[in-house]
Amino acid sequence: MSVAGVDLGSAWCLIATAARGGVDVCLNEASARKNAAMVCFADGQRHIGLNAESVVRSNYLSTVNNMRNIIGRKFDEDDIPMQATFCGAELVPLEDGFVGVKVPYGDGEKVLRPEQVVASLLGHLHSVAANSKSGIVPRYTAIGIPSYYTDTQRRALLNACKIADVNCLQLIHESTAIALEYGIFRSARKEFPEDKETKVLFLDMGASDFTATVVAFRNGELRVLSSCSDRTLGGRLFDFAIAKKICADFKDKYKNLSGDPEKDKKTFYKVLQAAEKAKKTISPHGVDEAPIYIEFLMDDYDFSGALKLEEFNRLTADLIERIDGPIQQALSEAGIDSPAELDAVEVVGGASRIRAVKERFQQIIGDGCRITTTMNADETVTRGAAMACALLAPVVRSMPFDIKDVYPFPVQLHIEGGAEAMGDAKEDDDDEDDGGAAPASSGSAVQSLFDRGFTIGATRKLVLRRQSSFNVSTTYPETAHSNAAGGLPRNANTAIAQFSVAGVSQEGGSSKIKVFLGTDTSGIVRVKEAVALEPMPEEEKPAEEPAKDGEEMDVDKKEGEDSDAKESAPVKKRKFRRRELPVTTTAPGLTAAQLQEACELEQAMLAQDEERRQTANIKNDLEAYIYGQRDAIIDSLKEYITAEEKESFNKALMEMEDWLYDDGYDATKEVYLEKLAGLKKLGDPINARLFESQNRQKAADDLKSVIQSFMAVANSTESKYAHLGDDDRKTIRDEVSLAEDWLLAGLSNQSSLPLNQDPVITVAQMQERVQNIRRVCQPIASKPKPKPKPAAKAEPEPEPEPAKGENGDKGAEGGEEPMDSDPADENAGNEGKNADNAEEMDVEK
Template identity: 30%
Template sequence: MAVVGFDLGFQNCYIAVVKSGGIETVANEFTDRCTPAVVSFGPKNRFVGNAAKNQAITNPASTVCNFKRLHGRLFEDAVVQAERANLPYDLAPLCDGRVSAKIPSFFTDSERRSVLDAAKIAGLNCLRLMNDTSAVALSYGIYKQDLPDPEEKPRIVFFVDMGHSAFQVSACAFNKGKLKVLSTAFDPYLGGRDFDQRLVEHFCAEFKSKYKLDVKSRVRALLRLQQECEKLKKLMSSNSTDIPLNIECFMDDKDVSGKMNRYWSQAKFEELCADLIERVTVPLVAALEQAQVQLQDINAVEIVGGATRIPAVKAQISKFFRRDVSTTLNADEAVARGCALQCAMLSPAFKVRDFCITDVIPFPISLSWSSEADEAKSCHEIFGKNHPSPSSKVITFHRNKPFVLEAFYSDPGSLPFPEAKIGEYKVQNVQAQDNAEKSKVKVKVQVNASGIMDVTSATMVMRVSAADADGDLGENTIEEVSTQDGLDEADGQVRDKQFKSVIFSTDHSQTQGQMIQQDQQEKERNNAKNAVEENVYFYRHKLEGPYQTFLSTNEQQKFFELLNLTETWLYEEGADQDKQTYLHKLAEIHKLGMPVKDRYQESVKRPKLFEQLLSKIQRYSTIMEDESYKHIDEPDMEKVRTCVRETHEWMATMRKSQEQLRPEDEPAVHSTQIHKKLQTLLNICEEIVSKPKPRVDSPAEESMQAECTVNKSPEDVTMDYNDILQNGKRSSHEGD
């Protein structure tokens, strides 16, 4: 059972898999560990990753990218409309108002649920969602052997992550076997693409004055410039030389060029991005204040994310913390590796070092409930900002009829999302006690490990004795519950209450399955078409070369005609046919081509096998006359003679028959037949001729043994025996 971690980035994705030897980042079909988060829709199939990115210029209207911000948002959302202005494709509202098209720490409940739904549609069993910075902290801390003991002062580390579209900061406290997130802060609208856009604006203005070209009027030209500016930004971060920007046939068949230099243009670049660089400080200040630590208490600052490689960004972070930043983590793969580690910890198939992770809830969550006739509407903050997660609480109500709970974010102004409401939960089947008093209802509210808030259970306590009826029934109470799932037992009879079910349509899952099937069919169709084209070129080349003598003039003319007609058909009416049509065309080519190919291959293999067979016949013929093999029994040697004679006669007959044929005729004997004869000869003869000679003592040894026995008298033999005994006793005494 494999477990993997996904880093779902705005621009790229990384996938890490847990293996017995450790964690490995998976490479795609292009042997690239980074896969673009792009999907392109063709006429009949989809392209994903690198293949889709290659379609971005030629097919921009059907190539979907930069869709991470659209998760869980309505079409009228201001963020969606702002993104829509920069997208090469169009967005359309669905019937429910949503957009048809690893998670950041600032994702709200709706966005997190949207990611889980997407994973379900893709057929993934998502064990949990994990915040980017928490995954980075896990991949940092689990390998550290020098962390302080649990009772000692923790090591404080700040993690700064600037990706392509967002900027996140978290403060974490580390002890041995334990990670606690102290605070998180973010700017969801600051990332590497904002710096790219400043370069795009700069070169748009330069090309307009220099070449009189309005780049923004052409979608494809603007996309090409964006790609080149992104490359230029990356090169500026690591090179001090002049970096040219050259685009051929950019617009109106004009070539354009420009250049930037990290040093002499640094002031210009910082001037272009001055406001962006200043915005880097805001989340750093917020994270520091919320964590309630001083700069001198910080042990390390780790930076990850591709945009942190920009020198101006790195310098701003270093300036704020008054220390050099650390780059011990893989800036691109740290999130995916942390997710894979968390997945391994949750899976029973892997044994991982014990490491406790306590995350935080980024936004405060409140709960309100419908009031009784004699009560005012009640509202309480259940989970505060940076409250430990996962966590749960139990709220006790006194009701005599069903009521509704509404969950929402307490501070809408801090949300990067227009809707503060999380959801409504209706507690049904609530009734009064037998004595007409209100019933005690305990509702459990939970924020799970994925950061999703839910009402997990509701129980009603039924009074069984009059003595238990004492007490105030008009007060609602909230009690803390540990992060472990569970509920304290209540006195009396407890009955589960019903909740209103939310039904999700499975149309998206069915559509995904249909698209996967269609992609596979299109792949098989293209493979069949390519096979036809490859065989046309293959046989045409061979017929002009080694295959030329292995078919008659009429056959050759007929074959060439078929190949030419097939090639013409491929580029005309055969350009878009179904799989079976291409397979039928391929069968027509093979019907004429395979016999020619077989005759050529037989002409190459047959002489070599005949030579091997003749060599073995000659060897066994020599053995039959060799005196050194006289130890073999005559019946066995007769078997060898018979087998050699029959094989030799068969070979002579087949050779003669083959020599009488022309190259274009069907062979008289095939290489498989010769090989079979060779194996039969070896099986019969080799076992017999490999028998070893029986061991025979030489005459000199026999005469020497006889002389020793004859010359010795009985007394000598007795003396020799006594000497042996004496020598044996002497040896035993020396050993003692």
């Protein structure tokens, strides 16, 4: 099982898998590593990624892209109109105030949520990974997100994972994924010094945003010190500046245009593509001019021009100035007074290749620290996300690496019923009475839960007393709406979530409640636990027993000694029993019912996409058959078709071609299959004659070879077949002779037939004869020799008995003297035998 990391970019998306062999970026059907981050709704189906690229120019108004910057956002946020410029389909407000997208689907239009579109992309990326990895679908996934994503955006992306049936273990900040990919292998090689932290500034400028992040490394860990972003400063704004100049020049040249190319989305998309190409052309050093040509831009007019480097720098000067803000703020929040204090500066992101951007980076950093580009600018996020997933997934064994990330916004807590005690949760938090909690009061108290830059995964404890169920809610403070790098856009949704704590009940008074709030690994604010502390009954001490007889009593105690001992005894804390309380979370975005409906719609869309794909394949097969057979009957099939067959078959092909481009243009899969079967009914016999003619001789030779080989076995006198009996040999001869006679007769009859007649002996029949011969003859030919009977063992001859007196004679001659047995010894031996017999009997009783 592999694990995956996903980079959902504004223009491109990538997926990488991590396994024992390392991290690999998956290739799509075109062997490309990058997939277009767009979904095009055309021809009643969805075209995703690579397939969308081929149809987007003719279907741009039904193409959904740029969902990375729209998911989980309100329609009235200040930069949504700008984001809509880079989305082909129309953005519309939903009933709950969030952004929806209107697309054509089926016989009408549908308004989809960005979560549903992102789910389509996620599902497609996982199919790319499966096709790239021999059908193995990643079991776990981590997804890179901008560090400035709000809680609502994070929840929306997790909902998209649920819709796509993707098991997402973590939403990791893109800047943190970059740092992980930078540091984990250096840490494994022990490149970081042990006595101090290595501080690295990462500058990431992608298609739609720019982020500056300061990270401190040690071997085995990384700690994010600060992360600041400009959420709209990216490469596409440079494209936009060039595109506006192209439109202005085009309108100056042609005064009688039917419309404004800048306001026509489909036309402006072509301009943006040309602008991006010009930007890439002029970015390398040594290039001072980029030609621009757009065919049929509007009203059949072409555009032809050139972009000079000086003009490009002038058009984008205000964008270059915006680079300073995030970098300076990131250094300040990290406590770095000068870039010279950094140990390294690493630049990534596709837009970082722009010459003016690189020069500005160097101006800000100065000569105190060298700027490097040691990582792949386009793939580092997806590779880092795959590594993060491998660290969390239970199916991958990886070396430990500690990651401490920071949250971009402050979070405040609204407590229903008044202000209460709050503190940091300790790992050894026990169930003892840790002080009184203020009782409930009227109104709602607001407290700071976390400051900007708190560590993701941190937990705080709220202690209060309640007699009934209550609510606590979390929001972003109004101060989060800031023009500073990383601030919330104006009119952005500040609500995070409301947590309803139920099950509170205590007879005779209020219950003491502890609520533990924090963020999970994805940076989503949650109530990790809510418990009621119920007092446990104190154990009664057993009464002192009187002194037993013989025990000495202490009669020397002085007066008051017992009371002094009582006063000096420590005061015992009351013990409490923890009772877990159910917590219900209500957050902006999809409800449970809406999520279920979205999941069902996604499955229906997948089924329809598959049906459309199969229909298109069958239609292509029908079209290919028509053209192929029409050419074949006048070429390769001309000797194998009669005049009547040629006329009728050619007529059927022409009629089918006319139907295919007329009434049959949008027929169903079943109709195409029926039409194809009808044509093959006419064409298959003709093609079979060609096949038989081309393969008949080889099949006959194979059959002859088998006949000869088994006939040789039947007639063999070799020792290895000597054990075969006459019946076995007769069985083989009969079988091969029958096949030989059949073959000779069939080939003789076939030789007298013309090529345009059906054969009397076919390749399939000859192959079947080969199988029959082998089935009958092979077991006989392979019969093992019988094993020889083992030779009888010779019995040893009995030794002759010695003659009487022989021993005595021997003794007389000086041999051993005979020994007389003592009767007592014999009796002892018999007694031993009797004892043994008695023992056996006792055991068997």
